[in-house]
Amino acid sequence: MKSTGQAVAVDVMGGDGGISSVIKGIARALKLFPDEIGDLVLVGDEGEISKHVNGIKFRSNARNIEICHASQSIDMTEKPMSALRNKKDSSMLKAIGLLKDGIVSGLLSCGNTGCLVAGGTLRLRTMPGIDRPALASVIPAPGNHFVLIDVGANPSTSTINFVHNAAMGSLYYQTAVDSSKKPRVGLLTIGTEEGKGGEAIGEAHEMLKKINGEINYFGLIEGFQLFNDAVDVVVCDGFVGNILLKTIESLAGTINNYVKAEMKKNPLRMLGAILANGAFRAMKRDLTADRYGGAPLLGLNGTVVKSHGSSSPEAVAHALRLTFGLSKIANERILGSAIERINALI
Amino acid sequence: MKSTGQAVAVDVMGGDGGISSVIKGIARALKLFPDEIGDLVLVGDEGEISKHVNGIKFRSNARNIEICHASQSIDMTEKPMSALRNKKDSSMLKAIGLLKDGIVSGLLSCGNTGCLVAGGTLRLRTMPGIDRPALASVIPAPGNHFVLIDVGANPSTSTINFVHNAAMGSLYYQTAVDSSKKPRVGLLTIGTEEGKGGEAIGEAHEMLKKINGEINYFGLIEGFQLFNDAVDVVVCDGFVGNILLKTIESLAGTINNYVKAEMKKNPLRMLGAILANGAFRAMKRDLTADRYGGAPLLGLNGTVVKSHGSSSPEAVAHALRLTFGLSKIANERILGSAIERINALI
Numbered sequence: 134m135k136s137t138g139q140a141v142a143v144d145v146m147g148g149d150g151g152i153s154s155v156i157k158g159i160a161r162a163l164k165l166f167p168d169e170i171g172d173l174v175l176v177g178d179e180g181e182i183s184k185h186v187n188g189i190k191f192r193s194n195a196r197n198i199e200i201c202h203a204s205q206s207i208d209m210t211e212k213p214m215s216a217l218r219n220k221k222d223s224s225m226l227k228a229i230g231l232l233k234d235g236i237v238s239g240l241l242s243c244g245n246t247g248c249l250v251a252g253g254t255l256r257l258r259t260m261p262g263i264d265r266p267a268l269a270s271v272i273p274a275p276g277n278h279f280v281l282i283d284v285g286a287n288p289s290t291s292t293i294n295f296v297h298n299a300a301m302g303s304l305y306y307q308t309a310v311d312s313s314k315k316p317r318v319g320l321l322t323i324g325t326e327e328g329k330g331g332e333a334i335g336e337a338h339e340m341l342k343k344i345n346g347e348i349n350y351f352g353l354i355e356g357f358q359l360f361n362d363a364v365d366v367v368v369c370d371g372f373v374g375n376i377l378l379k380t381i382e383s384l385a386g387t388i389n390n391y392v393k394a395e396m397k398k399n400p401l402r403m404l405g406a407i408l409a410n411g412a413f414r415a416m417k418r419d420l421t422a423d424r425y426g427g428a429p430l431l432g433l434n435g436t437v438v439k440s441h442g443s444s445s446p447e448a449v450a451h452a453l454r455l456t457f458g459l460s461k462i463a464n465e466r467i468l469g470s471a472i473e474r475i476n477a478l479i
Numbered sequence: 480m481k482s483t484g485q486a487v488a489v490d491v492m493g494g495d496g497g498i499s500s501v502i503k504g505i506a507r508a509l510k511l512f513p514d515e516i517g518d519l520v521l522v523g524d525e526g527e528i529s530k531h532v533n534g535i536k537f538r539s540n541a542r543n544i545e546i547c548h549a550s551q552s553i554d555m556t557e558k559p560m561s562a563l564r565n566k567k568d569s570s571m572l573k574a575i576g577l578l579k580d581g582i583v584s585g586l587l588s589c590g591n592t593g594c595l596v597a598g599g600t601l602r603l604r605t606m607p608g609i610d611r612p613a614l615a616s617v618i619p620a621p622g623n624h625f626v627l628i629d630v631g632a633n634p635s636t637s638t639i640n641f642v643h644n645a646a647m648g649s650l651y652y653q654t655a656v657d658s659s660k661k662p663r664v665g666l667l668t669i670g671t672e673e674g675k676g677g678e679a680i681g682e683a684h685e686m687l688k689k690i691n692g693e694i695n696y697f698g699l700i701e702g703f704q705l706f707n708d709a710v711d712v713v714v715c716d717g718f719v720g721n722i723l724l725k726t727i728e729s730l731a732g733t734i735n736n737y738v739k740a741e742m743k744k745n746p747l748r749m750l751g752a753i754l755a756n757g758a759f760r761a762m763k764r765d766l767t768a769d770r771y772g773g774a775p776l777l778g779l780n781g782t783v784v785k786s787h788g789s790s791s792p793e794a795v796a797h798a799l800r801l802t803f804g805l806s807k808i809a810n811e812r813i814l815g816s817a818i819e820r821i822n823a824l825i
Contacts, residue, residue: 288676330634376701379701380703383705391762395757410751
């Protein structure tokens, strides 16, 4: 490893689209964001990686692209504890090891979420003051892109997890969406009357009111407020967040396909579609999730970004850009002192 | 009360749109579904009701429309137990009383969901073999309208509740969407590998496999499968279901408004929109929730339908039609014997 420590490791195995779509995504990132992508360490089967890299025109320029061979890969159905025990030479665990040892400053994986959360937590450990990491994702709502946290790292989120996730989500919003805004934070429940939604949410609501100032707490919100520009950060448990994220993405895609199909049903509509093509391009630009292809696993000692298992090369490219972005800023130090102040208040 | 027992009671108070939008919805139902709407008992403030009824041209024909005066109404923020204690003369509790006493055969309310669930459960009691009622809602997905159950009656759904909700959701699908189909049932979780998603879901999954035959169990599903025509009935806990329902409705509305706004941005697009108008009409027809404006509270001794607090008159009209439909069929007997067989199997 010649890596200087400023590189990012990419776990190229384990995604649904196979190694090819990850490598294509890297090539796309090098083309789209030439100034933001630095040195890379591709972790996985060396022979496979070389084959795919050679097949694609990499505009690597002055970048150093190394391969770190891993003889195993973790598949999507593997259970975390079994993978951690039996797949020590897997691309994912080797990539986590590179990050732990300071050989790289960030890590991107399209692999098994459960294994990434478990492996990341055990090897890198959570930051001081935080006991569970959380996955954050930006949801592209028209006119108001918001952060949803947690989208699946921790299905049984506790009171204190909700509070920490509010702080982590706020900081992530400023990094990924709008650095000039103090994001409004909402806690998602099923009825905004106090007392509804269970004990952990009720207690977290009280704590969040107490630390208002550290974060910009809006209050309890319901599902219908997500796309109403009510808040910029939506805090929920990892079970609800994961279902919501997948449902939202699938519904947006379904409506998109539906409109396209309806537009092709007769020549008049097709002409209409051609005339209104700009509107459809805007829709694709504003409402697809690709530009936010990565979900960082926040709260660990190190930058770990998860990209969808089924990520398109476009999504991988944006996720790689995000990994470099997050690995370069002092998020951990900023977050660390915010968490210290919050833990002292509650 | 002259009512013959075949009438439906409508709690006209307590909706966000006020009494006026409920009365307008009833008028709309009488116009749209003249053969399906029967005698009505309007429960609420007599003076207010008379005023609104007189202001609208009711095509009541031979129907008997009575008013049952209630001096109180339950507002949206009221807590169930307090309302049950202090609002005995409220329109909602009086309407539930009419159903319990057999004066009407069904009940429609746009009011406070928590109070309707608590009041319905305490006064009408759950059917033999079922310990908690569930709210079911039809979600209009293109080409595959599906039932989501529970959308908010029981936020902490237990193993056996999941199983009963699968049976109730199946029967409701046949009543509301397609009577010729044996609906495929999916249990919503965050990863379809067995063991993910918590204990109650894992146990319910095993029980549902066991009673496959009584219901058509597809298995565990994830959020991205909701709009993929994977199943016809989606079973989830009332917390997740309520958030999902509200998010889906709000996202569909947001995209609709977004497309409309984009289409008006310049004359070329406007011309395109006019040519493709049929596609937008189809979109409105296929994707809006109005035609499924009501969510029945299943598992009680009696037909209770909840309509959104913010229902449009169109949605109230469809919910009223649904209430008559459900009150006329022997759902309770069919469901009762299915539950008996299921409880014997597990």
